[in-house]
Amino acid sequence: MRQTTLAVLSLSMMAALLTGCGGDLVLLNSKGPVAAGQSSLMMTAIYLMLLVVIPSIIMALWFGWKYRASNKDADYKPTWAHSTAIEIVVWGIPVIIIGILAVLTWVGSHKYDPYKPLESDKAPLTVQVIAEQFKWIFIYPEQSIATVNELRFPEKTPVNLRLTSNFTMNSFFIPALSGQIYAMAGMQTHLHLLSDETSPAEGYRGFSSNYSGYGFSQMRFRAHAVTDAQFAEWVASVKAGKGNSVNPEAVQKTVLDKAEFATLRDGNRSAHQIKVMNETARTDLEKKLAATAKAEGPYPTKPHPVTYYSSVEQGLFESVINTYMSNYHGADHSASEAHATASQGE
Template identity: 55%
Template sequence: MKEILWKYVRYAPVAWALTNLSGCSWVLFNPKGSVGVAQRDLIITCIALMLFVVVPAIVLTFVFAWKYRASNQKARYTPDWAHSTKIELIVWGIPLVIIVALATIVWKSTHELDPYKPLNEGGDPINVEVIATDWKWVFIYPDLGIATVNELVFPDNRQVAFSITSNSTMNTFFIPQLGGQVYAMAGMRTSLHLIANEKGAYRGMSGNFSGPGFSDMHFTAYAKSEREFNRWVAQVRTSPMSLDYSAFLKVSRPSQANDVVHFSRVESGLFKRLIDQFVDSGKQISTQAAMASAATTANQE
């Protein structure tokens, strides 16, 4: 009876692990944009190349264990064996070829998928300025003079040029089905170019833990037709709320599970002002430190 119970107890962790796998999401392998498709193909190619080493190694482990088991009297016993040129060529040659192939593919794709590089499709881009705060996303459309919180909308089959920064801790801007994952850092501006090849609603998120509200720091990216996008812009412009620097300071206060908010007017140059606030602070701190160092030196003299 104990043996039977122990048998079931042994396999309980395996059953638990398989149950958890049912909640896994495969969105990375179901891309809806050309950048996401290219990144998916790169992942699959790299995995396939690496399996050329991994799979034979696993298979040969069992083959050797079976062939050279103690009960196999037909196995050749060579205790003085020390070298085989053929084995050395296989062991070192195949991995070397795979490494060269992977290096070539990654080098080429890294340049082709440079997030700062505009896409060769989609015509004139939609410019969106992205600001990560605690714990929400603010999207500014500088060419349209509108802004939103936790809602991103753009036309399908038209590239979107993102300028990304943070007003607080470091985050990563990530829309898995469209590709790319770029850091949002205070006082710095990063860029990303994406495109959605079909209409739909895509989950956006932060991939970098940033505090207690991190789990709710997500948004929905909607790819719509040009007509639907223009209709959405008109709807946002009916909002009575405007976003200037003082209003943004209120919006950026730490909060969790935030609803969508629309702003019909945005202060010109707000994105740059938010970046410069950290740059100016850094200059001020550096100046104060230099003055303190000079005063200390003068007192010592």
């Protein structure tokens, strides 16, 4: 009995410590209507399920105590086989709870659909997001600027994210503001979010929640919700090539075009793997793979520094999607890309 008690206490303590590993319980401390609604749905579902879990735990402990070997007063009914009352409770309550959960799921799935625009008096801000290996690239088509590993937007303004990937599938997640959405090569997914207030100085945590290679743990970024005036000042500073006046730790560059975009890809192997590949390459294919790995370099061991681009090549986001389209190879997509560029200009 003593060992069992110690084991239960140890597991409880471990659970409490693990709960605090992330510091703030961000999923329960939402800063936007989408995340707040999803958090409310999650907690409601937990409370409903606890209506079954808690009584079950209590009864399991109580039955064990009541029908222990030393209790000679406990009822002994070797021929007992059925109880209508117990059957009604055991089946009825779970069915009712499942029915309520089904309704909540149906309503919540439509109300918090990531493709559903948010209602607001302010015009939405559109941001194109590209999951690169291993970093996040944010393109502001209306402002003609771009960033790496930093998302900045005005508070109380809907943000319409358009996401794709330039390598394997990734999951875009800002827990304080919204649920996660996948970014996939050759496809475009949508996500709408809004921050009710300005973010802390360090911003909200954003990251990839889907394993995509050795360097995926470095796919972390910060999302900053600022005032309208601060956002306008930041955009003007970046366009003027002085973005690091707002964020001194950022790297300021000029244009993000296809050539610059190609340099942003990280390698997917460690330095040791690359060394061994080059030392042991014998066939032409092995030498080619080793040379490619050497040119790409090792996967990152820390996030890519925040980088600002004062201008962006028009149609860059669409060109990334077209690269992976199933009918792209051998086809001329210059017309469609030109149309997308013209539409952006309008």
